[in-house]
Amino acid sequence: MQEITVREMMIPLGEYATVSHEATIYEAVAALEDSWTTLREGMHRHRAVLVLDGQGHVVGKLSQHAFIRVLEPKYTEIGDLDRLGHWGLNVDFIQSMVEKQELWTDPLDTLCSRAANLLVKDVMTIPGEEDYVGAEATLAQAAHLLVMGHKLSLLVSEDDHVVGILRLVDVFDKIGELIKVCKI
Numbered sequence: 001m002q003e004i005t006v007r008e009m010m011i012p013l014g015e016y017a018t019v020s021h022e023a024t025i026y027e028a029v030a031a032l033e034d035s036w037t038t039l040r041e042g043m044h045r046h047r048a049v050l051v052l053d054g055q056g057h058v059v060g061k062l063s064q065h066a067f068i069r070v071l072e073p074k075y076t077e078i079g080d081l082d083r084l085g086h087w088g089l090n091v092d093f094i095q096s097m098v099e100k101q102e103l104w105t106d107p108l109d110t111l112c113s114r115a116a117n118l119l120v121k122d123v124m125t126i127p128g129e130e131d132y133v134g135a136e137a138t139l140a141q142a143a144h145l146l147v148m149g150h151k152l153s154l155l156v157s158e159d160d161h162v163v164g165i166l167r168l169v170d171v172f173d174k175i176g177e178l179i180k181v182c183k184i
Contacts, residue, residue: 004139009174010156010164013058015040017049021059021121025070026112028062028120044169048153050162051124058155058162060124061131070123071111132157133166143171 017035019028028049035046051060130149133142135158145154146168156164 002138002140004174005135006133006137006139006142006154006156006166007135007164009139009142009170010135010166011043011046011170012164013050013162016165017046018052018058019049019062019120021051021053021119021124023051023120024116025062025067025118025120025123026115029067029115044167044173047167048165049120050155050165051120058127060121060126061153061155062120062124063152066123066125070118071114073114127155131155132162134158135163139171139174142166143175146171 015038017032019031023031028051032046032049039045048061048063050058051062053059130145131151131154133145133154133156135156142154145151146166151168153165153167155162156166
């Protein structure tokens with residue numbers, strides 16, 4: 001794993017689902033779905049959309065969790081869901097939150113309206129330093145960042161620009177390939 005670089009494993013930016021920061025959630029969902037039709041054989045579906053500014057630089061990301069979360073605005077009343085999730089809440093408590101907060105009770109038309117009117121730039125996750133890995137980093141270094149950060153992907157940078165994305169699923173596949181060729 002020390003010989004394999006992130007560059008060899010990443011999906012180049014041009015092959016990944018992207019939208020403008022001015023796009024709507026509806027357009028982002030459509031871009032994600034469209035990306036599935038152009039995947040190379042054997043590739044896993046993309047599970048996020050990268051958000052680009054007017055110059056084509058990555059300025060954010062929308063994960064599937066984020067898509068779902070923004071369509072139910074009452075989640076903001078609950079608090080920081082990322083921190084809350086690390087507490088190991090039991091199923092009964094989570095269900096009581098759904099009932100108490102009346103989550104997901106709006107009609108489908110309301111959800112559709114939100115998707116058509118919410119802008120990606122208002123709900124995207126802005127990457128922090130921990131969300132990046134260099135293109136020349138080793139697969140071992142990247143695997144460590146993914147595991148320690150509980151990340152599903154890392155943005156791959158070169159010369160202060162994002163050039164691709166490295167996904168946990170692809171790292172897992174590669175490690176699986178390496179394990180299967182071991183002589184036991």
